[in-house]
Amino acid sequence: MQYDSSREFAEKMDSSDPLKGFREKFYIPKNKEGKDVIYFAGNSLGLQPKTVRGYVEQELTDWEKMGVEGHMHAKHPWLPYHEFLTDSTAALVGAHNEEVVNMNSLTVNLHLMLVSFYRPQKNRFKIMIETNAFPSDHYAVQSHLRFHGYNASEGLIEMKPRDGENTIRTEDILAKIEAEGDSIALIMLAGVNYYTGQAFEFSKITEAAHAKGIITGFDLAHAAGNLQLELHKWDVDFAIWCSYKYLNAGPGAIAGAYVNRKHLLDMTIPKFWGWWGQDKATRFLMHHDFQPIPTVESWQLSNPPILQLAALRASLDIFAEAKMENLRAKSELLTGYLEFLLESKSNITIITPKNKIERGCQLSLRAAKNGKQLHTSLNEAGVICDWREPDVIRVAPVPLYNTFVDIWEFANML
Numbered sequence: 001m002q003y004d005s006s007r008e009f010a011e012k013m014d015s016s017d018p019l020k021g022f023r024e025k026f027y028i029p030k031n032k033e034g035k036d037v038i039y040f041a042g043n044s045l046g047l048q049p050k051t052v053r054g055y056v057e058q059e060l061t062d063w064e065k066m067g068v069e070g071h072m073h074a075k076h077p078w079l080p081y082h083e084f085l086t087d088s089t090a091a092l093v094g095a096h097n098e099e100v101v102n103m104n105s106l107t108v109n110l111h112l113m114l115v116s117f118y119r120p121q122k123n124r125f126k127i128m129i130e131t132n133a134f135p136s137d138h139y140a141v142q143s144h145l146r147f148h149g150y151n152a153s154e155g156l157i158e159m160k161p162r163d164g165e166n167t168i169r170t171e172d173i174l175a176k177i178e179a180e181g182d183s184i185a186l187i188m189l190a191g192v193n194y195y196t197g198q199a200f201e202f203s204k205i206t207e208a209a210h211a212k213g214i215i216t217g218f219d220l221a222h223a224a225g226n227l228q229l230e231l232h233k234w235d236v237d238f239a240i241w242c243s244y245k246y247l248n249a250g251p252g253a254i255a256g257a258y259v260n261r262k263h264l265l266d267m268t269i270p271k272f273w274g275w276w277g278q279d280k281a282t283r284f285l286m287h288h289d290f291q292p293i294p295t296v297e298s299w300q301l302s303n304p305p306i307l308q309l310a311a312l313r314a315s316l317d318i319f320a321e322a323k324m325e326n327l328r329a330k331s332e333l334l335t336g337y338l339e340f341l342l343e344s345k346s347n348i349t350i351i352t353p354k355n356k357i358e359r360g361c362q363l364s365l366r367a368a369k370n371g372k373q374l375h376t377s378l379n380e381a382g383v384i385c386d387w388r389e390p391d392v393i394r395v396a397p398v399p400l401y402n403t404f405v406d407i408w409e410f411a412n413m414l
């Protein structure tokens, strides 16, 4: 793509954008003058699809009119409600239907996966994670190390960038697996790192890990709805994600989980059990003999929050219509354009990788000085992006609702 820095170029890109109609499906917050803000925080909380209200109201109405009978007789019966999201979820992450489920919240799902997939043995008990992983992920893996009697200093292998570099080289991860793989039980990395915006190379890492007998899981909080994922093809063992960032399902939305189907019938895998994981045909016989559903649904504990599932279903229906491959194609252009316009700004360094396969839509910017002040000024000028300690402004143009003109205006303000 031959970018140019004129406003006309941005306008032309918007008018020829095959996905331009999707912005209309979202509520865009307004600034003080009543003008649409430039919303670059879809990596933190995605905007509200206009259809969410109708989807949620349907369930409120059925609850109002039917009470408990809604479990069977609601327009979209609550008993199997989560199944109405399976096709779209599987398509979104590149999985088979039996490999995905929406349940709980992200950190809860991470714990459930660690119960099942972190099974330390005498000489193989370490967990590989990136040093700058999201705090919750660090807490989760540290707590499982402690639970099994290890401490973090003996049990964690932390990957970090080389001195003077900002992101972790894939070759360094692969070399570490090669050198120390026999002592590693689990690799738990982000799909896209929340801070730097680096996307990890799922397929290469998983392949190298498997060659050493290591289980590989990814936290897709910043990857689901952002990258075009192929979890099954890449042979990833498990993954979890939240749905309030790129998936636009609202604050505290219900989260997702994937388990590779090769593990689904393995009864030697430890698992925390609840009645919603029990075989559907016998669940209501209320006996005490746990027979798991032969899909990832067997990890479900409780009957799920239907209002939350309704909001997520509204959003996933939009993803199904737009298709992830189209969104990703636009996303690469948007982010490439942002990168192009920022290259001329001597006060800004982009720490996110240049290589498209090593990033999603987010660029993480480091200002030469007064970064926090710069962020505040941008905010006052109607740009919603975020500041992450110690020194980064994260900017995430989202292909569903951001425009090339958004990016042009942002770069101009900078």
Ligand SMILES: *Cc1c(COP(=O)(O)O)cnc(C)c1O
Residues within 6 Å of the ligand: 105, 106, 107, 108, 134, 136, 137, 190, 194, 219, 221, 222, 242
């Ligand atoms: C956003 C995010 C979380 C947040 O966890 P919740 O359980 O949803 O509150 C955790 N991990 C990563 C990598 C994140 O980006």
